[in-house]
Amino acid sequence: MLPCGFLNFNKPTGMTSRQVVNLVQRLVRPARTGHAGTLDPLATGVLVVGVGPATRLIQYVQEMPKRYVGQFLLGRQSPTEDIEGDVSELPDAPIPTREQVMEAAERFVGRIEQRPPAFSALKVNGRRAYKLARQGRQVQLAVRTIEIHGIEVRAFDYPELVLDVRCGSGTYIRSLGRDLAESLGTAAVMSALERTSIGGFHVEEALDPCELDEDYLARRLQPPLKAVEHLHRIQLSTNQTAQIRNGLSIELELEENTPPELAHELFAAVDPAGQFVGILSRSASGQLRTVRNFPTGV
Numbered sequence: 497m498l499p500c501g502f503l504n505f506n507k508p509t510g511m512t513s514r515q516v517v518n519l520v521q522r523l524v525r526p527a528r529t530g531h532a533g534t535l536d537p538l539a540t541g542v543l544v545v546g547v548g549p550a551t552r553l554i555q556y557v558q559e560m561p562k563r564y565v566g567q568f569l570l571g572r573q574s575p576t577e578d579i580e581g582d583v584s585e586l587p588d589a590p591i592p593t594r595e596q597v598m599e600a601a602e603r604f605v606g607r608i609e610q611r612p613p614a615f616s617a618l619k620v621n622g623r624r625a626y627k628l629a630r631q632g633r634q635v636q637l638a639v640r641t642i643e644i645h646g647i648e649v650r651a652f653d654y655p656e657l658v659l660d661v662r663c664g665s666g667t668y669i670r671s672l673g674r675d676l677a678e679s680l681g682t683a684a685v686m687s688a689l690e691r692t693s694i695g696g697f698h699v700e701e702a703l704d705p706c707e708l709d710e711d712y713l714a715r716r717l718q719p720p721l722k723a724v725e726h727l728h729r730i731q732l733s734t735n736q737t738a739q740i741r742n743g744l745s746i747e748l749e750l751e752e753n754t755p756p757e758l759a760h761e762l763f764a765a766v767d768p769a770g771q772f773v774g775i776l777s778r779s780a781s782g783q784l785r786t787v788r789n790f791p792t793g794v
Contacts, residue, residue, distance in 0.1 A: 499714070501720055502547070505703050506702035507543040508540060509540050511537065520708065529546065532544040533562075533694065538578055539690065541691035542691045553724065556727075558665050560665075562664070563662050565659070565690045566661060566670070567656065568677070568686050569583075570591075571591075571683065572586065574685045577674050591654050592654075601659065601676060604647060604672065605647055606643070608644060610671055610672065611637060647660070647662075659673070696722060731766050731768065733768065740774060741773065745783040745786075746783060748784050762775050774787070
């Protein structure tokens with residue numbers, strides 16, 4: 497049987513996300529692999545890699561809340577918004593107080609609009625934005641809505657600023673630093689970034705990709721259910737499990753203590769042995785139907 501599950505890596509600086517995936521791919525062929533959210537070569541921290549059928553659940557990992565620790569240099573700017581680009585200092589840049597930085601950070605908590613950086617992996621007319629930017633082309637990406645759950649000022653000793661950010665998917669931390677600095681009348685470049693968690697995947701438990709071998713992989717592969725632990729879990733009977741695996745809808749009353757707002761949400765279904773069956777949703781008729789089925793025995 498091909499391996500199936502998730503690996504939580506602590507990506508080192510200088511290594512690309514693709515290189516980490518390739519290390520796994522060499523060990524698990526012909527099983528598929530893929531990662532849940534790119535980290536730039538400058539960044540370190542949690543990089544979740546799906547293996548085998550679990551790659552079908554990567555989108556659910558990407559939707560999990562994330563946490564980052566970002567380091568910035570105020571009074572500086574670069575086209576890449578980090579120290580990888582050509583950094584220049586602003587003449588006579590204002591020096592904010594810690595209190596001013598904290599007040600500014602509070603204004604960025606919640607649902608906000610953010611313009612992604614030109615040097616990013618987002619696509620413009622089918623081409624990566626960073627490739628166009630490297631060619632000297634003007635790249636203006638559309639503003640989009642993101643969610644910032646919280647920002648803590650970990651340290652501030654001008655020009656160095658350290659932020660602990662809890663956010664939703666699609667957030668660019670270097671752009672957050674850029675916008676925060678602009679609100680203070682200055683600029684900022686990101687000098688370091690660590691992703692400390694994605695949902696239940698934490699950097700403290702992450703693996704060193706350089707130590708990976710077949711035995712290590714087998715021992716540290718986490719089950720597919722890890723990708724959907726944020727979904728309400730329901731247990732099916734043997735008969736219901738068979739119906740779902742055959743693509744049929746089922747009748748299932750939710751538990752009395754199930755919050756009403758979950759009535760139309762997605763559910764992670766398990767069989768009587770606790771094995772993952774698939775992701776279900778409630779139809780207009782009240783039945784539960786399959787959104788994503790999963791192989792038997794995974």
